[in-house]
Amino acid sequence: MKDDVKKAIRGIALQNASEHEGKTRNDAVISKILGSRPDLRSKAKEIMPLISEIVSDINKLSLSEQKSELESSFPELLVVKPKQERVGLPPLDGAENGKVITRFPPEPNGYPHIGHAKAAIIDEEYAKMYGGKLILRFDDTNPENERLEYYAAIKVGLDWLGVKYDQIKNTSDDMELIYKKGLEMIESGNAYVCTCDKETISKNRREMKACKCRAGDHDQNIKRWHDMFEKYKPGEAIVRFRGDMQSENTVMRDPAMFRIIDEIHPLLIDKYRVWPNYDFAVAIEDSIDGVTHAFRTKEYELRNELYYTILDKLGMRKPKMFEFSRLEFEGMPVSKRILKPLVQDGKVSGYDDPRLPTLEALRRRGIVPEAIRKFVLSLGFTKSDTLAPFDTLESFNRKIIDVTSIRLFMVTGPVKIIVKNNKLTEVELPNHPQRDMGKRRVELDGNFYISGEDAKTLKVRDQIRLIELYNVKITKIGSEIEAEYTGNDFKAEFPKIQWIPQKSAVKLNILIPKTLFVNEKFNEYSLETKQAYTESHYLELNEGAEIQFVRFGYCRKDSAMQAIYTHK
Ligand SMILES: [Zn+2]
The missing domain is CATH 1.10.1160.10 (Glutamyl-trna Synthetase; Domain 2)
Known part of the structure; x- marks a missing residue:
């Protein structure tokens, strides 16, 4: 056997081993070598012993030895993979095994998106990392935007993601306690009721000026607090935290702690009308829930000072707060x-x-x-x-x-092709090229569809291979293409084309999602629909099955008539 063949085998075996934790196999190497060296296909039997010998040599090397030989002797075989190995989260400051409590606190005001997924996964991973606990807490104190269907949608989303929580609760469960803490803040002079209008409040905050309510005495504040439950209309009075109107941190300029909202709450209906603002509710809840490590996105960073100050004023236990970056895709806003x-x-x-x-x-x-x-x-x-x-x-x-997707043929912009001397009445096609996912039977009568894109490139006398079937030669090009069978031998130089038998073809729409926003404008062309034919086996797949349409890409079965393009 020639040295160049040995060398080629060794390179492929090294490459395969280095991709599979240091171990390669005869069958993996033989299929790769025959794929890349058509000249050896007739000699498979002769090279098999050589492959066994090289494979066992390579398997004796350590992974790092394999990698370094691959790098020095076969640099062309190095596959540069995108950095996507699992990078664990960094250790958590002050975390003790068995004592970490995290929480995922979505507001039930919309459908969960990729940003929620990131938060929930980080919360869960940290709880798992330290053998701790994750609380799912619906932050539901703004009845204007909250709906029952969103509580459900968030739970469904977490189930789908596989995020498991140890406890579930609502911030609104604790309204009485939150009122008690609010009153405590007023009693201690750390909060006051402001009856200024919205514009005045914003203007004062910009100009770092206090309003007259700030100087109101204890009795005035207590009376106004009680009036918020009965007398005032929404917008007429809010409870404000007594921060610092001169603070460089605008969040600290006497932020709102409670406001009046006369809307039906999805769970509590009309039981309450005075609702805590986010900053107050989240601080109280995190503290009483025993949260040790709380995470939120970076845009909340300026609110940390308020969070800690509220807990200080109330003499309550303080969790550690951490920030991570928001997750959003280009052209796919989550807002x-x-x-x-x-x-x-x-x-x-x-x-x-x-x-x-x-x-x-x-x-x-x-x-x-x-x-x-x-x-x-x-x-x-x-x-x-x-x-x-x-x-x-x-x-x-x-x-x-890739590992679990069935391979099926599918053609878009279908064109008919007739193979005049077809003798086969049936063929078995593998459902996956490497894994044993079974086979499917396809009936044949010589009448096929091929893709319009492929048909366009064909000329009379061209030879093509119908994938997994046979070779044909084009004899006539018209509204239908005519061809004749020329043999079964695999010929590397023939274009390989997928096909669908006409008599069993299944009509399919393929939806292709594209970038939703381009330059911050809605992209009118963000959804393309392609008309296609696929094999009848498609109808036997479950809804939701993932398919790799050969020479097209991965798609998910959406219904009997529609599939959605996943990606290349
Ligand atoms: Zn005021």
Whole structure:
């Protein structure tokens, strides 16, 4: 056997071993070598002993020896993989095993999206890392925006993500306690009731000026507090924290602690009308829930001073607060202010429209939860707010679904082709090229569809291979293409084309989601629909099945008539 063959085998074996934790196998090497060296295909039997010998040699080397030989002798075989190995989260300051309590506190005011996924996964991973506990707490003290369906949607989203919580509660469960703490703040002079109008309050805060209410005495504040439950109308009175109107941190300029909202609460209906603001509620809740480590996105960083000061004034236990960067994809905003009108105006089909960053939409598009988790963890705990490119998530997803996706043929812009002397009546096609996922039978009569794109490139006398079937030679090109069977031998130089038997073809729409916003404007062309034909086996797959359409990409079965493009 020639030295160059040995060398080629060794290179492939090293490459394969280094990708599989130092171990390679005969069958992996033979299929790769025959794939890259058509000249050896007739000599498979002769090179097999040589492969066994080289494979066993390579398996005796350590992974680092394999890698260094691959680098020095076969640099062309080095596959530079994107950095996507799981990067664990950094250790948590002050964390004790068994004592860490984290919380995920979504407001039930919309469908959960990728930003929620990041927060929930970080909260859960830290609880797991220290054998601690995760609390799911619905931060539901603004009845204006909150709805029952959102509580449910958030739970469904977490279940899908595989985020497990140890306790579930609502901030609104603790209203009486929150009132008690509010009153305590007023009694101690750390809060007062302000009856100025909105404009005056904002103007004063900008100009660092106190309003006359700030000088009001104890009795005035107590009376006004009680009046907030009965007399005042929404907007006529708020409780303000007595901060520092001269503070450089604008958050500290006497922020609101309670306001009046006369809306029906999804759980408590009309039981309460005075509702705590976020800053007050979150500090009280984190403290009484025993949270040891609290996480939120960076835009809240300025609020930390207020959070700690409120707990100080009340003499309550203080959790440690940490910030991470917000997660959003380029051209896929998560803001409700942007998404809601798109749904309302029918520019997208709903919150599960595959162009959206909601969990529902990602699921429908074929993104799997494990990919989201790996992706989130790969981002680590960075504070820099960068937009993530969607294809980073895709590369995690591809790795996972590739193994389980059935391979099917599908043609777009179909053109008929007739193979005049077809003799085969049936063929068995493998459901996966490497893994044993079974085979499917396809009936044949010589009448096929091929893709319009492929048909365009064909000329009379061209030879092509119908993948997994046979070779044909084009004899006539018209509205239909005619061809004749020329043999079965695999010929590397023939273009390989997928096909669908006409008699069993299944009509399919393929939805292709594209970037939703381009230059901050809604992209009118963000959803493309392709007409296609696929194999009848498609109908036997479960809804939600992931498919790799050969020479097209991964798609998720949405219904019997529709599939959604996942990614390349
Ligand atoms: Zn005032």
